[in-house]
Amino acid sequence: xxxxALAALLALSPATAQPPMKLPSAPPGKPDPAGIVAGxxxxxxxxxxxxxxxxxxxxxxxxxxxxxxxxTLKLDPKNLGATRLEVSIPIDSIYTTSKELxxxxxxxxxxxxxxxxxATFSSTSVLLxxxxxxxxxxxxxxxxxxxxxxxxxxxxxAGKSLMGKGQSLGFDAxxxxxxxxxGIGGGVPLVSDQVQITIAAAFxxx
Numbered sequence: 001x002x003x004x005a006l007a008a009l010l011a012l013s014p015a016t017a018q019p020p021m022k023l024p025s026a027p028p029g030k031p032d033p034a035g036i037v038a039g040x041x042x043x044x045x046x047x048x049x050x051x052x053x054x055x056x057x058x059x060x061x062x063x064x065x066x067x068x069x070x071x072t073l074k075l076d077p078k079n080l081g082a083t084r085l086e087v088s089i090p091i092d093s094i095y096t097t098s099k100e101l102x103x104x105x106x107x108x109x110x111x112x113x114x115x116x117x118x119a120t121f122s123s124t125s126v127l128l129x130x131x132x133x134x135x136x137x138x139x140x141x142x143x144x145x146x147x148x149x150x151x152x153x154x155x156x157x158a159g160k161s162l163m164g165k166g167q168s169l170g171f172d173a174x175x176x177x178x179x180x181x182x183g184i185g186g187g188v189p190l191v192s193d194q195v196q197i198t199i200a201a202a203f204x205x206x
Contacts, residue, residue, distance in 0.1 A: 029157025029170060033132070036158045037167045038076040041203035043069050043087065044163065047170075049200045050089055055192035062191075064096040073169070073203050085123040085136060092117065109186055116144045124148075136173070142182045151175040151199070166205030173199040
């Protein structure tokens, strides 16, 4: 009986096997705004990174990452002002070169994730900026406090998705905050108050 079952499985395998996906000969994403398709997009967390950088004791720039970002983007390139962006970042996804530091940062001395597990950003306006960049204004909520921030955003690429049936978009965004304004001032001024934030954001059309 086992031999019959194995023979049946082998007979079915060629019929049920999926052919390998044919990859394009060149990257489908292009840094051309004309390739942007209006619609609603969701953040693709596997290819979205939030990097922070701050001065450490005047000797080095220390960097770390957040991951597992979620959010939505409603975008119409012909009506830029109607763009809406909502983002949520789980603070316990923080990653630095030290596990001990990771644990300290999510603790009560800094981010206190038991009380404030997520950072969120909600856009309030989107404007065309210099050199083809876009200025995204919004409110950043972090550590239970909300303040306005402005991100300078550059299109990295737009084109047909390889992961879904619609389009993909990718952006590079930069902003800076003073962490003491959010009640996370531990170590200032030995560790800089100002934090540079760089975001590599990937979106999939829904």
